[in-house]
Amino acid sequence: MPAAPLRETRIAHIGIAVDSLEAILPFYRDLLGMPEVPLGDSDGARITGLAAGDALVELLQPERADSPIGKFLAKRGPGIHHICFKVDDLDGTLARCLDAGHRLIDQVPRLGAEGKRIAFLHPASTAGVLIELTEY
Ligand code: CO
Numbered sequence: 510m511p512a513a514p515l516r517e518t519r520i521a522h523i524g525i526a527v528d529s530l531e532a533i534l535p536f537y538r539d540l541l542g543m544p545e546v547p548l549g550d551s552d553g554a555r556i557t558g559l560a561a562g563d564a565l566v567e568l569l570q571p572e573r574a575d576s577p578i579g580k581f582l583a584k585r586g587p588g589i590h591h592i593c594f595k596v597d598d599l600d601g602t603l604a605r606c607l608d609a610g611h612r613l614i615d616q617v618p619r620l621g622a623e624g625k626r627i628a629f630l631h632p633a634s635t636a637g638v639l640i641e642l643t644e645y
Pocket residue numbers: 522524567591593641
C-alpha cells in the first residue's frame with residue numbers, strides 16, 4: 510500500500526473550451542458572481558480563471574485552430590474539456606497511475622497556466638475524461 514497522502518485530493522479547476530471568452534465571461538463573473546483570476550496563456554489558448562471557492566473554472570479560448578483547444582472545439586464544440594485535480598504527491602501519483610496501466614499524455618510534469626507543475630492522463634484510460642493532475 511502506498512503511504513497515505515498528507516493532503517486530500519481536491520478539484521483544482523475545470524477547463525471549459527469556449528469560442529469567445531468575452532461572450533461567456535459575463536455569465537460566470539456577473540450573473541454567478543465568480544471573481545476573475547488572472548491567468549497566463551497556455552498550450553495555444555487564452556485562459557480566464559473564475560474562482561468557485563478553492564477551485565477555478567478556466568475558460569479556454571483557442572488562439573490557433575491547430576492548438577489542442579482549437580481541435581477540440583472543431584470536433585466537439587464548446588464544453589467541458591478537462592478536470593484538474595491537485596494531489597499531494599504529483600510524481601508519486603503519476604508513477605502509481607502508470608503502474609496501474611493508465612496512459613499518460615505527459616510522461617514528465619510540465620509547467621501549467623497557474624505556474625504549477627501539471628501532467629495530463631489520456632481519456633482512453635479514465636472513462637472518457639481528460640484528467641489533469643497538479644500539485645499543491
Ligand atoms: Co487545466
